[in-house]
Amino acid sequence: MAAEKGFEILEGGGVTSPAGFKAAGVIAGLKKSGKADMAVLFSERPANVAGSFTSCLFEAAPVILCKERIKAGSKLRAVVVNSGNANACTGADGYARASKTAELAAAALNVSADEVFVSSTGRIGVPLPMDKIKKGVEEGVKALSAKGGADAARAIMTTDTRPKEAAVLVETGHGKYSIGAMTKGAGMIAPKLQTLHATMLCYITTDAGLEAPLLSEILGRCSGFSFNRITIDGDTSTNDTVLLIANGASGVKIAKGSPEAEDFESALLFVMQDLAKKMVMDGEGVTKFVTVEVAGAPSSEDARLCATSIANSLLCKTAWFGCDPNWGRILAAAGYSGAKFTPGSVSMDYDEMPVVRNGADAGTPEATLAEVMKRPEFTIRLDLGSGKFSHTIWTNDISYEYVKINADYHT
Amino acid sequence: MAAEKGFEILEGGGVTSPAGFKAAGVIAGLKKSGKADMAVLFSERPANVAGSFTSCLFEAAPVILCKERIKAGSKLRAVVVNSGNANACTGADGYARASKTAELAAAALNVSADEVFVSSTGRIGVPLPMDKIKKGVEEGVKALSAKGGADAARAIMTTDTRPKEAAVLVETGHGKYSIGAMTKGAGMIAPKLQTLHATMLCYITTDAGLEAPLLSEILGRCSGFSFNRITIDGDTSTNDTVLLIANGASGVKIAKGSPEAEDFESALLFVMQDLAKKMVMDGEGVTKFVTVEVAGAPSSEDARLCATSIANSLLCKTAWFGCDPNWGRILAAAGYSGAKFTPGSVSMDYDEMPVVRNGADAGTPEATLAEVMKRPEFTIRLDLGSGKFSHTIWTNDISYEYVKINADYHT
Numbered sequence: 056m057a058a059e060k061g062f063e064i065l066e067g068g069g070v071t072s073p074a075g076f077k078a079a080g081v082i083a084g085l086k087k088s089g090k091a092d093m094a095v096l097f098s099e100r101p102a103n104v105a106g107s108f109t110s111c112l113f114e115a116a117p118v119i120l121c122k123e124r125i126k127a128g129s130k131l132r133a134v135v136v137n138s139g140n141a142n143a144c145t146g147a148d149g150y151a152r153a154s155k156t157a158e159l160a161a162a163a164l165n166v167s168a169d170e171v172f173v174s175s176t177g178r179i180g181v182p183l184p185m186d187k188i189k190k191g192v193e194e195g196v197k198a199l200s201a202k203g204g205a206d207a208a209r210a211i212m213t214t215d216t217r218p219k220e221a222a223v224l225v226e227t228g229h230g231k232y233s234i235g236a237m238t239k240g241a242g243m244i245a246p247k248l249q250t251l252h253a254t255m256l257c258y259i260t261t262d263a264g265l266e267a268p269l270l271s272e273i274l275g276r277c278s279g280f281s282f283n284r285i286t287i288d289g290d291t292s293t294n295d296t297v298l299l300i301a302n303g304a305s306g307v308k309i310a311k312g313s314p315e316a317e318d319f320e321s322a323l324l325f326v327m328q329d330l331a332k333k334m335v336m337d338g339e340g341v342t343k344f345v346t347v348e349v350a351g352a353p354s355s356e357d358a359r360l361c362a363t364s365i366a367n368s369l370l371c372k373t374a375w376f377g378c379d380p381n382w383g384r385i386l387a388a389a390g391y392s393g394a395k396f397t398p399g400s401v402s403m404d405y406d407e408m409p410v411v412r413n414g415a416d417a418g419t420p421e422a423t424l425a426e427v428m429k430r431p432e433f434t435i436r437l438d439l440g441s442g443k444f445s446h447t448i449w450t451n452d453i454s455y456e457y458v459k460i461n462a463d464y465h466t
Numbered sequence: 467m468a469a470e471k472g473f474e475i476l477e478g479g480g481v482t483s484p485a486g487f488k489a490a491g492v493i494a495g496l497k498k499s500g501k502a503d504m505a506v507l508f509s510e511r512p513a514n515v516a517g518s519f520t521s522c523l524f525e526a527a528p529v530i531l532c533k534e535r536i537k538a539g540s541k542l543r544a545v546v547v548n549s550g551n552a553n554a555c556t557g558a559d560g561y562a563r564a565s566k567t568a569e570l571a572a573a574a575l576n577v578s579a580d581e582v583f584v585s586s587t588g589r590i591g592v593p594l595p596m597d598k599i600k601k602g603v604e605e606g607v608k609a610l611s612a613k614g615g616a617d618a619a620r621a622i623m624t625t626d627t628r629p630k631e632a633a634v635l636v637e638t639g640h641g642k643y644s645i646g647a648m649t650k651g652a653g654m655i656a657p658k659l660q661t662l663h664a665t666m667l668c669y670i671t672t673d674a675g676l677e678a679p680l681l682s683e684i685l686g687r688c689s690g691f692s693f694n695r696i697t698i699d700g701d702t703s704t705n706d707t708v709l710l711i712a713n714g715a716s717g718v719k720i721a722k723g724s725p726e727a728e729d730f731e732s733a734l735l736f737v738m739q740d741l742a743k744k745m746v747m748d749g750e751g752v753t754k755f756v757t758v759e760v761a762g763a764p765s766s767e768d769a770r771l772c773a774t775s776i777a778n779s780l781l782c783k784t785a786w787f788g789c790d791p792n793w794g795r796i797l798a799a800a801g802y803s804g805a806k807f808t809p810g811s812v813s814m815d816y817d818e819m820p821v822v823r824n825g826a827d828a829g830t831p832e833a834t835l836a837e838v839m840k841r842p843e844f845t846i847r848l849d850l851g852s853g854k855f856s857h858t859i860w861t862n863d864i865s866y867e868y869v870k871i872n873a874d875y876h877t
Contacts, residue, residue: 113801113809113825144797146810146826179794180827293798369780369864377873383590386555387704390524398524399557414524415557416591453780455866462788 061226062322065233068222069204072235073262075099075304079198080210083191085139085177085184093188094136094207095195096258097164101130102302104172105270107278109295115143116153117173118294124172128267131300132170134258135160135192136211138239142175142183143293152183159189163196174256174296176213176239208237211256214460215239219333221326225263227315232263232305234322238330255282255334257297259326263319264303269311273320274299281327285335285449286366299323335449340456343375346434346449349389353442357394361439364392366450375452380424382410389437400440406433472637473733476644479633480615483646484673486510486715490609491621494602496550496588496595503550504599505618506606507669508575512541513713515583516681518689520706526554527564528584529705535583539678542711543581545669546571546603547622549650553586553594554704563594570600574607585667585707587624587650619648622667625871626650630744632737636674638726643674643716645733649741666693666745668708670737674730675714680722684731685710692738696746696860697777710734746860751867754786757845757860760800764853768805772850775803777861786863791835793821800848811851817844 071078076098083093106125108118124131135156142149153173161168175183198206208218222235240255265273278297309315336344347366352358365371368388374381382403390398403411405427408419427433482489487509494504517536519529535542546567553560564584572579586594609617619629633646651666676684689708720726747755758777763769776782779799785792793814801809814822816838819830838844 109802111798111801112805112807113797141794144794144809144822144826146824149826179792179798180822293794293801369868373869373873376869379873381590383552383555383704386524387522387590390522390704391520394523396523398555411555411591413557415555415560453869455869457780458784458787458864458866458869462784462790 062223062325065222065224068233068235069208069220070096070235070237070258070260071201071204072222073233073260073302073304075262075302076235076260077199077201078203078207079195079200080203080206080208081191081194081198083137084187085137091206091210092137092139093191093195094210095160095192095199096134096207096260097199098132098300098302100302100304101132101170102300103265103267103270104131105267105274105299107274107297109292111293113144113293115141115175115294116145116149117142117175118296119150120153120157121172121174121296121298124169127169129169131172132166133160133164134172134174134298135195136174136256137188137191138211138213139177140175140181140183141177141179141294143179145180145182148182152185155185156183156188156192159192160196163193172298174294176211176256176294179293204235204237211237211239213239214339215337217337219330219337221329223322223326225318225322227307227318230305230307232261232307234259234261234326236260236326236330238334240334255292255295257282257330259297259299259323261301262303262305263301264308265301265319269309269316270299270301273316273323277320277324277327280324281331284447285331286363332449335451338451339460340454341451342454343452344432344449345375345451346447348434348436348445348447349439350436350445351439351441352444352446353395355444355446357396357442358444358446360392361389361394361437362446362448364388364394365435365437366448369453372451372453375428376454378425378428380405380410380421380428385435385437386411394439396439396441402438402440404436406430473634473736476633476635479644479646480619480631481507481646481648481669481671482612482615483633484644484671484713484715486673486713487646487671488610488612489614489618490606490611491614491617491619492602492605492609494548495598496548502617502621503548504602504606505547505621506571506603506610507545507618507671508610509543509711509713511713511715512543512581513711514676514678514681515542516678516685516710518685518708520703522704524555524704526552526586526705527556527560528553528586529707530561531564531568532583532585532707532709535580538580540580542583543577544571544575545583545585545709546606547585547667548599548602549622549624550588551586551592551594552588552590552705554590556591556593559593563596566596567594567599567603570603571607574604583709585705587622587667587705590704615646615648622648622650624650625750626748628748630741630748632740634733634737636729636733638718638729641716641718643672643718645670645672645737647671647737647741649745651745666703666706668693668741670708670710670734672712673714673716674712675719676712676730680720680727681710681712684727684734688731688735688738691735692742695858696742697774743860746862749862750871751865752862753865754863755843755860756786756862757858759845759847759856759858760850761847761856762850762852763855763857764806766855766857768807768853769855769857771803772800772805772848773857773859775799776846776848777859780864783862783864786839787865789836789839791816791821791832791839796846796848797822805850807850807852813849813851815847817841
């Protein structure tokens, strides 16, 4: 069974798909819009946890707190996530408010405060209003439900237009377990080169049993092939957090080096890639989903530099928005990326259409290329012809709407 | 006299302000708009020349040609610049067309083709239409005039909304000389870190006499403090070219290490900074001119990384467009820049208003900060409190109009 790498997609599933997890999404009153702005995720039993956090030097207070908990080897019983306020760049007072949030949840849930993790997302530099947080935590704890995953996914949204969830069911020789996840993020999204840090809020639950070091190892690898491969605007947030939470409620234990561990990693990677792509598709003002595949690089770092440079180029992103096949901008972005390659060896294709051969025009009529650019999804394949390394990034276009959203954003 | 570092600004001056230079701007027919698209700059006597070029691996054919001329120690008699077509990513055929352009101008001017430099700007990847180029070169040569600087400055424009020129007159103990310049560039503008390469088209003339190695040395230093300190969109072009041309027609000779050389450098730096700022103010869709000053960094590279990260951040640029004092985005951009500093030691001001102290809110009311953001020009001063190095970048906001221009750009 395990050798099949088989997993089943649970349509409509999320963080409460695995056994032993409850969740809720409620209105604390942090968002001016009056929409749900607080999620509580609860594990009925102490769970092992691994985390991956922003590499931004200005770590938000809740990020500092989560990292301390993980470093101390804490178990996890609950996560409290508020949207509408980032609790970032708030100094010692911000840290105290993050701790107080954990204490409030711990009291309401009758667990230890050390086992409560917190996250915040929203405006930077504004003190967390503790009266609203208190109300939200208490109502969230009351509302906890084994069917609350969707409510929680909605409560962590900021400029997201839709909640983003995924879940899979995995069968093993010793029983079944599932993996469920929710994520938010539609701006301030960028892979952080040289790190395996994630770049948004994501909570992944599983009722499989894995020790924390194994969780951490697997999370690191899967982040490298999912969240670190997307970029929306090249900006990395102060609050990025990914938590992978395993409570063992299914009775399936997964040991390092076992075939079951490989299957777990495959299933987790599927969930994380699915959510990563959903984030790109829900990027602020996005009209196009673009896959940038760079091959033929002399090293994986060259491939990554080149793909990232193209994916973050404002000129490329605005051309995609305009359905303009302007391939010169893509070559220019490759050329200034710092990647090493021979310009005359480069070829490029847009989906099935040849665009560039030997560093110059492949001769496909511009009107034909413009048709490809009108597709809601397309792939740009660049072969540098200078080696055997490759890298893929998922990204999107930049529209008027992106500018509007970000010029006007006040939560 | 020399010790005064005195120079006089020549209002309305440009590349033909120095003696012995003629210029013209004519219609070759490359721009669909039917506007002037070819400039010819001519020096009556062979001039020494220094150049600074794009660091993009995809160098346009005319860039390759100019670099070869400079490497070979060629004198300069003329520069032919066309807008409406970049002659980039055009392979060996593109190089042949750039050479042919030089030959056409050489024949019309009765000079050696080796002494004719060429530049192109516009759409990448389209073959240069040689019939139009021939017509433009011939008409341009006929139209050459000692008052043609303004026409030339207009002919090199692409998405620029206005021509950009500057000129100064310098008095020395041995006579007067002047420096004149024109530049174009409103998009694909970014300082290239780790290089002193410039990032747009700029032609600087002087009737002072300087040897090519000294010109090159001074141009390199001045680029570092002018064109390499601006960014509009973070994209570096395939065609960036700066030429500094000295024909000695004033009779004033300037030797390395002399006080006159210092004065020349001061005057040149003034001209280059003036044009650099004019480029930023004329950036595509720009509504605001923003100076980002980073001080207190542990190294100049840290200061540069930090300032560049802020200046290129889409989230910062769209916030400025929206007159949103959202300082968290600026700290986030500093935090992910890769610069080393202690977050708790950071302070920031918007013009005269304190914004951040010790890494957190300085308490100035948001409405007060919003008033500063409404100014057409403001300075963001960030003191990292972690050293004594600083760096300044001039940049601008990103508006709907930027997206519109770049989504629709077809010359």
